[in-house]
Amino acid sequence: MMATTHVFAGLAVVAPIAYLVPEFAATLAIGSILGGLAPDFDLVLAHRRTLHFPVAGLAVAVPAVVLATVAPSSLTLALAAFAVAAWLHAASDSIGGGPEMDPWNDRSERAVYDHVRGRWIRPRRWIRYDGAPEDAALAIALAIPALLVFDGRFTAVIVGGVTVSLVYALCRRRLVAWTPDWLE
């Protein structure tokens, strides 16, 4: 899935909480945006392994949510939003495709690494590849609750993210031809 889909998924999760406690809306938004993006910083390391914790991430997310519930503050809510969005990103990578740039000719059976069982989870391909039409549709659907709840500067960020998603999805198949071999 696209990075923007992961970000919008995190925002959709925190949107109802931000609606209930608007004084923490900005904190929740920033925490979930960073958490949605963070796992893919392992692109330069072992992608979908070093910073992706589809199973173990839950062991961090649950206590973080409990802590934020019993002791709500900007810090605990930001950490909880970050942990939940990062776990959701890693877990949901398993319902997408593999990390390959060219899923039409080169298919990988490695969706995301499960550190607990010490093996790769295979891609379910409910979202066939990042930037697929269903990925763009999911990104837009997930962006709606965030657009309704968050205001001001976040509206600009969300609308910008939707625009980037649509452009990427429209160009996705052509990107393969434009990518030099050494980058794949």
Ligand SMILES: [Zn+2]
């Ligand atoms: Zn990922």
